[in-house]
Amino acid sequence: MLLFEIILVLLFATIGYFVLTTVFPPLNFPRSIPTVPFYVSLLPVLTSVDQEEIYNKYLREKLEKYGAVKLYFASRWNILVTRPEYLQTIFKNEELFAKSGNQKKTPYSVLADYTGDNVISSHGKEWKLYRSIMTQSIQFPQLEPVLKNTEKFTESIRKEVGNKDKALNVSDKIQRFCLENICECVLGIKPDAIASEAGELHERIKFVKKQIFNPIYLNFPILDRLPIPSRLDARKEVHAFRKYFCELVKRNKNEDSHTFAGHKLQRAFETGEITAKQFTDNVIITMVAGHENPQLLLTSLLYVIAKYPVYQTKLREEVQSLGDKSHWSAFQDLPILNSIMYETLRLYPPLGQIINRCTTSRTTMGDSINIPRGTYVGYNNFGTGRDILVWGPDANEFKPGRWGITLEDIQSNFSQAKRTSKLPAFHGRSRACIGEKFALLETKIALAKIVDCFEVSLDKSWKEQLTPAGPICPLLLSLKFKSLRE
Incomplete structure (x- = not known):
């Protein structure tokens, strides 16, 4: 009887501890900022x-007033900020706000198994090593395949819609397009290999994404510790996919493979600079980040030009005023295209919320936000981009003109917004996204080609809604494409 009572007490104590630590933030968290209810x-x-x-409903008022909140996410309490000066504090102090990705934050999760320790989530000497191997290939990729893949992309839309004003769910087509770009331009996989593997690669990635971006496990990754059959299956699929994709990279080297990130990582493994797991982790993250972020951005870009046809018309006129469109550089310096791109990034950043930095010592942010050592600190790109104190009373309106009229003004305002952390979609300082230029270029080319070929409108039967959690873009976007050419 006594043993039963002891077990009962321990059980209730465990449940009570779990409830208390979930409902209320730690006592040493800053009291100068508000708490977002845990149930959010x-x-x-x-x-x-x-x-x-x-x-x-739950974040805007608090974040616009205080610039930071306490938020429960991913099985722990975190500090979440939006105020640009707080973001600059984080970006400037890499050693104090150290990168700490899922491999450290939730090492037991399926997501951590998928992406591992890589150039985005690592810190210190490991990050410097990965960056020395990969940066050149990512910042200066082979760009010729992008135009070819864009032609395939627009042609696949034309074939499906024919001469009809037909609605399409564009998610799969955009994913395939972005996958082809990152595989051919950065990882160095032969185009014919991508073509032959396209169906399997696409379907397997869709399955993995469905498991990882399940809101339940995004918010409560601790559940991955339990022997839940569906999660065990998801973990097996993740391991199998990692092996499958890395073999694809190894077997199907493109010409001049020594210039591509895939070959450089393989060579670093063969010479003992990195381990087999580090090779796999970085190949996978290059593919994941290299196609997901452009995919999300391009989806949002198609949404805004369909929603705001006046800007679509202006963009079409700008694109059609070009002479030769046979080289990727033709799409670099179009003012309207750039302003639409940056305004979309402001309102619909591909990664709306990022919590992957951990304080290495006690610190104070601003005048009164005292943050204990070992606290995860993140930022909400979605909130910063829509903050009326940062962008003015029209912050929630789609206004590409706010970036300027001339290309010089637009680019200057974009650079300043990044430098001052008013636009943190590509992070900042030493940890700024090394794939930014490539992502912007491929989405610019795709958007320009689409408006040149089609009149795009929203499918009236589509429910206008963003994704529920994780990455940001219109959910299951359905568009109508009317061909402008015979």
């Missing part, structure tokens, strides 16, 4: 609300 993390699981609704 559950809303994508329990309701059909999207990220914009959640932000407007």
